Amino acid sequence: MASLLMLGALAGCDEKLPVVGVDGGAGAQPQLPAILLSHDDPPIGSALNHRVVRASRDVAVRLEPRWGALQPRIMTIAPDSRARLGEELRKGMPPGWTAEPVEGLAPDGAQLYAFSSGKAFFGALVVDPQEAPVIPVVILRNRALLDRVKG
Numbered sequence: 001m002a003s004l005l006m007l008g009a010l011a012g013c014d015e016k017l018p019v020v021g022v023d024g025g026a027g028a029q030p031q032l033p034a035i036l037l038s039h040d041d042p043p044i045g046s047a048l049n050h051r052v053v054r055a056s057r058d059v060a061v062r063l064e065p066r067w068g069a070l071q072p073r074i075m076t077i078a079p080d081s082r083a084r085l086g087e088e089l090r091k092g093m094p095p096g097w098t099a100e101p102v103e104g105l106a107p108d109g110a111q112l113y114a115f116s117s118g119k120a121f122f123g124a125l126v127v128d129p130q131e132a133p134v135i136p137v138v139i140l141r142n143r144a145l146l147d148r149v150k151g
Contacts, residue, residue, distance in 0.1 A: 044132055094117075
């Protein structure tokens with residue numbers, strides 16, 4: 001079973017995702033696009049939250065054998081910014097980080113972007129909001145990336 005602590009993390013109770021300057025090299029941190037919004041309490045209803053938790057769990061089950069435990073954090077993006085997200089995520093990857101092949105890993109109604117630098121993993125899972133006014137984006141980081149942030 002995936003080792004995500006989904007309830008607390010998805011409710012916004014985990015540590016804030018830091019924004020760290022990029023000086024290049026494989027040790028540099030991914031930059032979050034400015035179009036992603038952070039919330040103490042994500043503005044999504046219970047039905048959408050249920051779909052987010054399920055999609056996150058499904059993706060984690062597939063990714064954790066390779067990358068280890070993943071820490072999730074829900075952010076949102078405005079619907080009019082959705083088309084730019086993939087390009088903005090790619091722009092935020094420092095030298096040494098590459099896109100990971102993740103075709104078929106996201107469940108129906110979700111899209112996954114994933115990047116790695118050796119052992120560090122960064123992912124963004126976009127879940128179809130259906131009727132919600134914002135689009136949830138679950139940022140996924142593994143222990144190797146979290147250790148870089150803390151170190």
